[in-house]
Amino acid sequence: MMYGVNTGFGSLCTTIIPGEELQALQANLIRSHAVGTGPLVSAEIVRLMLATKIKALCQGFSAVEWSTVEALNALLDHDILPEVPSMGSLGASGDLAPLSHLTLVVMGEGRARVGAQSLTGAEALGLKGLQPIVLGPKEGLALINGTQFMLAHGLWLAVQTRRLSYLADVVASASIVGFDACSAPFDARIHAVRPHGGQTLVAARVRDFLQDSPAFVPIKDHIQDPYSFRCIPQVHGASNDVWAHVTDVMMREAESVTDNPTVFTDGGEVISAGNFHGQPLALALDYGKMALCEWGSISERRINQLCLGKRGLPAFLAHKPGTESGIMILQYSAASLVSRNKVLSHPSSTDSIDSSAGQEDHVSMGSIAAVHAVEVMERVWTILAMEWMAGTRALDHSGREAGPILSGLVDAYRTWVPAAKGDRVLADEIEITTQFLQSLPIEDEEFLCFELK
Structure with a gap:
């Protein structure tokens, strides 16, 4: 038998x-x-x-x-x-x-x-x-x-999240200058004394994106910035570190045999075991979708700060606040996506339902984590697009110089979406902006490289 x-x-x-x-x-x-x-x-x-x-x-x-x-x-x-x-x-x-x-x-x-x-x-x-x-x-x-359904989702997410994390730092950089945030929290010395790889990478990228920006300086009239700006390296960086782990799990699984029974031809043995169980992937995907959620959560908070009429910016980045609502409801829409992501980020792997008449009495629910993680990622792309819309409007209103790298990206964006001169329908602009961000080439080949360990 x-x-x-x-x-x-x-x-x-x-x-x-x-x-x-x-x-x-x-x-x-x-x-x-x-x-x-x-x-x-x-x-x-x-x-x-x-x-x-x-x-x-x-x-x-x-x-x-x-x-x-x-x-x-x-x-x-x-x-x-x-x-x-x-x-x-x-x-x-x-x-x-x-x-x-x-x-x-x-x-x-x-x-x-x-x-x-x-x-x-x-x-x-x-x-x-x-x-x-x-x-x-x-x-x-x-x-x-x-486990190939879970694994395929995990690999796809690993590739896309590397792009998303890079562009989240680009988008945040525009908001930093638009909000007149200071450069001190991105000082390399700060991250050398708390050497998490992700936050060190994010701080270095922001410094690179904003090099030669006269607005990106350590001392401002305001003493400190809100956490959504001051803690960009720590929050974005932690999500990067999570996805480095998730990617490692997925790459290891891609090298694995996960069907049952396993046939060992060298000794003529057929062993029935449990390599089909998706728990390693389920836990990783739950961890990963929570990390994805945080990119969106802090992004929405920056949108909100840009709407508050602070630091020389008009309320809701409107040209005529009151007569116009500007991006008031854009922030509502971003907040609704963040809330949806919070629900989807509830861990799937803590659930289990007995199946096959008790023979399969513990299951991983990793497939649910996988599907939810993809949806969370898609919503984060949309939130980042909304922040880019807000950040570039803030740059337009403030006249602050973002440096050659960011200024070049804003100029390219304006060929897709012209600068606002008043209230207009933003639904199509959100979709176009999402497409713009996803179309941007990434030159950091080392960051995009995957290695089997």
Whole structure:
């Protein structure tokens, strides 16, 4: 008797399957487990699911035919992207439901996107001249028993968060000058005596972005700035440090074998264990989404400070306060996103629900953390866009010189969004500004580099 080869699954693991039903066992596993619901995950994440599943199978501990690996790789080669719902996994026995939707397509079932078309699995394969496969013993289990749904989200977030963190410092730099904040909190000596890597990096970047700005000086008429300005290195930096850890977890998982049972061909052993359990990813993703939330939280506080009519700025950055409301309600909108992120940042991994008749009695809920983390990140991008709108308006009103780097970025932005001359509809401007920030190239190649450890 060998689990997943000639037995049932989950709490049915003691049910022996006769030889003539072994092929049906694997196909039925995929069909019965494809129970996902909710919005489809993005094309980028589906590609990462395919790539990480292929890599895991290629480690050689999963007992699948090479032709099965080639069939998955063909989906990537031809950009046939299975339609994978975002909800349905508990993040413990592997990401069973989403990976079942992924696997259906190589069987010629389910649905996939090819370009702008949504096709059946059979149609998608046929369009590219591919044939469906028949799963052999254990192959269905190997294809769906793994953490690739959580992992794909984590890897995507790791890449995007590195960009977000860099641009959060760019955006904050504009607000620093717009608000006439002083440079003293960014002095390298301050961070040398509290040498957390993240805060040291953020302070150095802000100094770089604002070099040669005559407004970025240590002594001002006001003695101290509010925490949302004075503590940018500490808050942004802590989130950077969290995501360095999260990225390390994800990169290690990308090198791992996470299906069950594990086949050791050198000694002829098949060991049933628990590498499918997503707890390492769940905890990391919960930690990561809280760190993401903080970039948005402190950004909204800077927007609020820019609205208060302090330091030579008009109330709400309006040209005619009273007749005009300026960005008053922009701050409301940012606050609503911050509040939503706080709800989504509640840890998922502290929850567990008994499943499979008590056989799977502790689950990670890492898939929920993964989906929520992506939504939090998307909302943070929007909040940063709102701050950039506020910061650049503050620069326009104050006439303060931000230095050549920031001034060049503001000039580029004004080709996308002209300077305001009065009240106008801001909804489209928020979306355009988000696109502008996400389009900016990042020249810090060392910061964007990933290394396996």
